Each structure stands twice: as C-alpha cells, then as structure tokens.
Amino acid sequence: MPPLAPTVKLNNGRDIPALGLGTWQATPGEVREAVKHAIDAGYRHIDTAAVYRNESEVGEALQEKFKEGAVKREEVFVTSKLWNTCHRPELVVPTCKKTLADLKLDYVDLYLVHWPFAYKIECHPYLNQKKLIEFCKQRDIVVTAYSPLANPSITMPAGGLPLLQNPKLKLLAAKYKKTVAQVVLRYVFQLGTVPIPKSFTKKRIEENIRIFDFELSNDDVTDISKLNKNYRVFPHAQAKHSKYYPFHDEF
Missing domain, CATH: 3.20.20.100 (NADP-dependent oxidoreductase domain)
Known part of the structure; x- marks a missing residue:
C-alpha cells in the first residue's frame, strides 16, 4: 500500500487530500493511464473539469480501479468544475449531470465555478x-x-x-x-x-x-x-480593460 497524502479540513467539516492529480491538457488515452497510475501511487484526489474534455476517460479509469478493488468510491475525492458558458441558473444542474454521466459517478466531492472571472x-x-x-x-x-x-x-x-x-x-x-x-x-x-x-x-x-x-x-x-x-502563467491579459478584471487588486 503506497503512502497516502494527509488531509486538510474544509470549512464544512469534510476532508480533502492535501495533494491531487491535475488532468488538464491530456491527449486522448493519456489521462486514463495517468489516473490509474495516480491511484496506484496513492493519490486519492483527482481534479478535472468539463472544459478539459476528458471526463469520460477519467471516469473510465476510476471505474477500472473500483472494479479491481484497488480503491473504493468513498476513498477518492473528485473535483469538477462548471465552465463559463454555463453560469446561468437553468444550465447549472444539467451541466453537472452531464459531468456525472461522463465521470460515471453518482456524485462529485467538490463542484467549483471554474472561473467566476478570475x-x-x-x-x-x-x-x-x-x-x-x-x-x-x-x-x-x-x-x-x-x-x-x-x-x-x-x-x-x-x-x-x-x-x-x-x-x-x-x-x-x-x-x-x-x-x-x-x-x-x-x-x-x-x-x-x-x-x-x-x-x-x-x-x-x-x-x-x-x-x-x-x-x-x-x-x-x-x-x-x-x-x-x-x-502569472495565466494573466488573462486580453481582459485587463474589463471592470471585472481581478488582477489589478493587491491579491
């Protein structure tokens, strides 16, 4: 059994593993193997998003590890995110359900607004x-x-x-x-x-x-x-003239 990361307490009382696997920029087939390697290496926190366009592969990898008995669903903290074009209230639930279907999960542990703007x-x-x-x-x-x-x-x-x-x-x-x-x-x-x-x-x-x-x-x-x-790796400079641009603030 590989050593697991410690956990950090969220303000709702839930624990989140202190290190997770990011899944952005994967080529087809790549993220599936990465998630499986990560689970085997002791990762219990997987970070994904609808806009990464690979949640189906992430879900396939997780299901494989569940079926193997390598890990149980409740032992893995899965984060996904709501993309910018889906902020309207009537789009949030259908978008979340699409993520769940792609991930082949009944729930995610954390669902974030990907960019409120910042x-x-x-x-x-x-x-x-x-x-x-x-x-x-x-x-x-x-x-x-x-x-x-x-x-x-x-x-x-x-x-x-x-x-x-x-x-x-x-x-x-x-x-x-x-x-x-x-x-x-x-x-x-x-x-x-x-x-x-x-x-x-x-x-x-x-x-x-x-x-x-x-x-x-x-x-x-x-x-x-x-x-x-x-x-900043991602300064989003094309929006710096917007009144909502966040990086003019001290933090």
Missing part, C-alpha cells in the same frame, strides 16, 4: 500568493494551488528562467535529496494550500506525491519566497 489560485514560488492565502486562512477557506510548478510547458517572457531550472531550487533539491518539483510542491503545501500538479508520466506522478516525508526549514521557505516575482 482564475483560481495559481500558486508557485514565482507567484506565492501570500496575501491571498492569509486572507483565505482568516476566513477558513482552503486554497487549491493550480499550476504549482508554474507550467513548465509555457515559455517565460523576456528569457526568464523556468521555475524548475532555478539554481536556488536545484541547490535545495540536492540538500533534501529530492527533485526540484518535490521541493516546489512541498513549499506550496507548507504555504497552506492543496497543490494539484499535472503529470501524465508514471515516474513523475509517483514522485509528485512523495512530498510528505520531509519538511523545508523556515529559513528555506523564506529563501524560496524571495523568488516571488508576481509572475
């Missing part, structure tokens, strides 16, 4: 969101950290160094005998968030959940926090 909490060392996280903690709100590895597939502007190539993080990885990604995920977790790293590679899926057997020192957390540059 993105959810993007959080990584280049955008550590400390003010927002503290704001949420004061109101007993758990923050999900999406793109916790700053989406390595996206080229940074002005020749910036990708997060996973940062020399300070490489030194810390050597110090703790961990990968750079594990150090980053542990940092985001220690900030008080629930990271949902995406990977479709079996080895990385297994590595990404192995962040609960070590702890970054306070000094190292402080040093990583100094890497913050308010860099």
Whole structure:
C-alpha cells in the first residue's frame, strides 16, 4: 500500500487530500493511464473539469480501479468544475449531470465555478500568493494551488528562467535529496494550500506525491519566497480593460 497524502479540513467539516492529480491538457488515452497510475501511487484526489474534455476517460479509469478493488468510491475525492458558458441558473444542474454521466459517478466531492472571472489560485514560488492565502486562512477557506510548478510547458517572457531550472531550487533539491518539483510542491503545501500538479508520466506522478516525508526549514521557505516575482502563467491579459478584471487588486 503506497503512502497516502494527509488531509486538510474544509470549512464544512469534510476532508480533502492535501495533494491531487491535475488532468488538464491530456491527449486522448493519456489521462486514463495517468489516473490509474495516480491511484496506484496513492493519490486519492483527482481534479478535472468539463472544459478539459476528458471526463469520460477519467471516469473510465476510476471505474477500472473500483472494479479491481484497488480503491473504493468513498476513498477518492473528485473535483469538477462548471465552465463559463454555463453560469446561468437553468444550465447549472444539467451541466453537472452531464459531468456525472461522463465521470460515471453518482456524485462529485467538490463542484467549483471554474472561473467566476478570475482564475483560481495559481500558486508557485514565482507567484506565492501570500496575501491571498492569509486572507483565505482568516476566513477558513482552503486554497487549491493550480499550476504549482508554474507550467513548465509555457515559455517565460523576456528569457526568464523556468521555475524548475532555478539554481536556488536545484541547490535545495540536492540538500533534501529530492527533485526540484518535490521541493516546489512541498513549499506550496507548507504555504497552506492543496497543490494539484499535472503529470501524465508514471515516474513523475509517483514522485509528485512523495512530498510528505520531509519538511523545508523556515529559513528555506523564506529563501524560496524571495523568488516571488508576481509572475502569472495565466494573466488573462486580453481582459485587463474589463471592470471585472481581478488582477489589478493587491491579491
């Protein structure tokens, strides 16, 4: 039995596993295997969404693991999301039912509005969101950290160094005998968030959940926090002139 992630208490009393598998950007067939690998590696939190267009494959993978007896439905925390074009009240229930049908589940554990307009909490060392996280903690709100590895597939502007190539993080990885990604995920977790790293590679899926057997020192957390540059992977700049654009606020 692989070690499981610890859980975090939500303000409704439910527990959410402290690390989940993100499923965005999967090619056909890829996410099915990723979810199965994740379950085998000890993941009990799967994050998906209707707009990812792969909920059927996620559901197929979950059903396979249920039938194998590898895990029970009540042991897996499944999150899905309502897309922007379905916010009208009369569309919410049918859209949710479509997600349930695609996932082949009777219920999801968490159903989010995907973007009320702002993105959810993007959080990584280049955008550590400390003010927002503290704001949420004061109101007993758990923050999900999406793109916790700053989406390595996206080229940074002005020749910036990708997060996973940062020399300070490489030194810390050597110090703790961990990968750079594990150090980053542990940092985001220690900030008080629930990271949902995406990977479709079996080895990385297994590595990404192995962040609960070590702890970054306070000094190292402080040093990583100094890497913050308010860099957003998803700035949604095309909407910056809208009065509803959220990123003009301090958080």
